[in-house]
Amino acid sequence: MKKKIGLGLLVALVVIQFVRPTRNSSASESLNDISKFYDVPDEVHAVLKKSCYDCHSNNTVYPWYTNIQPAGLWLQSHVNDGKEELNFSEFGAYDQKRAKHKFEEIGEVVGEAEMPLSSYTLIHRDAKLTSEQSSAIAAWASALK
Numbered sequence: 419m420k421k422k423i424g425l426g427l428l429v430a431l432v433v434i435q436f437v438r439p440t441r442n443s444s445a446s447e448s449l450n451d452i453s454k455f456y457d458v459p460d461e462v463h464a465v466l467k468k469s470c471y472d473c474h475s476n477n478t479v480y481p482w483y484t485n486i487q488p489a490g491l492w493l494q495s496h497v498n499d500g501k502e503e504l505n506f507s508e509f510g511a512y513d514q515k516r517a518k519h520k521f522e523e524i525g526e527v528v529g530e531a532e533m534p535l536s537s538y539t540l541i542h543r544d545a546k547l548t549s550e551q552s553s554a555i556a557a558w559a560s561a562l563k
């Protein structure tokens with residue numbers, strides 16, 4: 419009995435490797451990127467790109483384990499959920515009310531250290547915000563909200 423369960427799990431693990439979620443990689447330049455519509459200082463943009471764009475833009479830099487399931491599927495679900503909440507590549511298309519609300523939320527999540535997700539910074543250590551970086555983002559977002 420134990421052997422059968424083990425084998426079943428092994429088969430499931432092999433089968434799941436064939437699942438290939440669609441990648442979040444846009445070939446074209448994002449015309450609606452936030453930096454084209456709002457004043458984003460270079461230092462702030464660099465931090466957003468490094469710490470947020472993997473889940474909140476149209477282009478994710480995928481790590482090596484993307485092709486190992488279920489890790490890749492879990493990662494892709496974060497990207498999909500993150501993008502739905504906030505997409506810096508499409509930010510220019512947000513109406514004013516939505517944009518202002520997002521600026522307010524950005525200040526909140528950064529202030530409370532909710533973002534970037536801790537499961538992400540565990541692996542992407544350099545994406546973790548220093549206190550200077552979170553203050554810079556919070557100040558920038560608060561001026562626009």
Ligand code: HEC
Pocket residue numbers: 466469470471472473474495496497499500501503504520523524527528533534535538547
């Ligand atoms: C590993 C993926 C990931 C990274 C990196 C990431 N986020 Fe998120 N973010 C999410 C997901 C998933 C959600 C939606 C679910 C949730 O709120 O937890 C979200 C939601 C949000 C929201 C919506 C507000 C809310 O309260 O839910 C804001 C604002 C946000 N993120 C800002 C940021 C900022 C700013 C950064 C960079 C400093 C960042 N995120 C980095 C995945 C990520």
